[in-house]
Amino acid sequence: WLVSEMERRFTLLAKATVRDISGFNKKALFEGESLMPYIVLIIDELADIMAAKGREVENRIVRLAQLARAVGIHLVLATQRPSVEVLTGLIKANITARIAFQVASQFDSRTILDLAGAEKLLGKGDMLFLSPESPKPKRVQGAFISEKEVQRVVNWFKEKEMLPKFAKDLVESLQKEEEFEKEFFVEDDPLYEKAKEVVIKERRASASLLQRRLKIGYARAARLIDLLEKRGVVGPSRGSKPREVLIKEDEDWEKV
Known part of the structure; x- marks a missing residue:
């Protein structure tokens, strides 16, 4: 664009x-x-x-x-x-x-x-x-700028309605695309099993790892990570560090 x-x-x-x-x-x-x-x-x-x-x-x-x-x-x-x-x-x-x-x-x-x-x-x-x-x-x-300060500045721009029309159109288009992808991938992604296998064997989990191994985009990789967390395969986010893998390779991980 x-x-x-x-x-x-x-x-x-x-x-x-x-x-x-x-x-x-x-x-x-x-x-x-x-x-x-x-x-x-x-x-x-x-x-x-x-x-x-x-x-x-x-x-x-x-x-x-x-x-x-x-x-x-x-x-x-x-x-x-x-x-x-x-x-x-x-x-x-x-x-x-x-x-x-x-x-x-x-x-x-x-x-x-x-x-x-x-x-x-x-x-x-x-x-x-x-x-x-x-x-x-x-x-x-x-x-140093806190999240509170960032939000305050963003809210000021929103209140003043300073976003150009083309930018509003772009944001709406991206939001529609994201909603479509979420609807398609959330609970029934065909790559879920492969993603689970990758993180368990590697003993680490991150969106960038899934991107490289599965040749997919960031948005889909991030949703797969969220799904793995929801089903107890990986732990919560730890900032810039890879997530902890909670399932061991010798366990019956096909059920999760």
């Missing part, structure tokens, strides 16, 4: 004979037309998406990173697993502004920043910021 939106915006810029979103909005303001809103795409865990659809996702991220800035579309990519399979050379070449929090090793630091140093950070928001304007990363302190 976002790639299509980027192309649509470039068509609008061409018709308006302007170079970027700033020029478009200045002209629109002068002529009393609708402004072009900015869009920020946030991917909370890039590793999960790359595990399911690596090359396809990589190509789209690279294309957006190369071109979308001019039409007001920006990307924020986050991962807790900074490996070369997730942060590929193509993605890194086109994401020039990077932040590294405390990592486990010098290798992880180099994967993110192309430099060592993040392994020496103290945690709790201590980070290194690398920008196109500076050849060396700057050490800065990130602010």
Whole structure:
């Protein structure tokens, strides 16, 4: 969707004979037309998406990173697993502004920043910021924002009805798709038995593990994990750690 939106915006810029979103909005303001809103795409865990659809996702991220800035579309990519399979050379070449929090090793630091140093950070928001304007990363302190504060800001935007129409249409479309998938997969997913076998043999359970082993998307993998928890195969979520598997391989686990 976002790639299509980027192309649509470039068509609008061409018709308006302007170079970027700033020029478009200045002209629109002068002529009393609708402004072009900015869009920020946030991917909370890039590793999960790359595990399911690596090359396809990589190509789209690279294309957006190369071109979308001019039409007001920006990307924020986050991962807790900074490996070369997730942060590929193509993605890194086109994401020039990077932040590294405390990592486990010098290798992880180099994967993110192309430099060592993040392994020496103290945690709790201590980070290194690398920008196109500076050849060396700057050490800065990130602010803590509570869930309550995040919800307060979201509620403010909702009350002001500041969501553009195209965004409302997109949200409604995604909600309908999610409802359809839930209805189809919740209690009768044909991959349930295979998912159960994978987590019991691996002795760990996570959506990303099922994505890789079963070649499925994140949404379906997450629902399978929820179903495994409901039926007592795996324990509750433990944050970033894999869930505990409650059934042993030598037990009669075919009944659950």
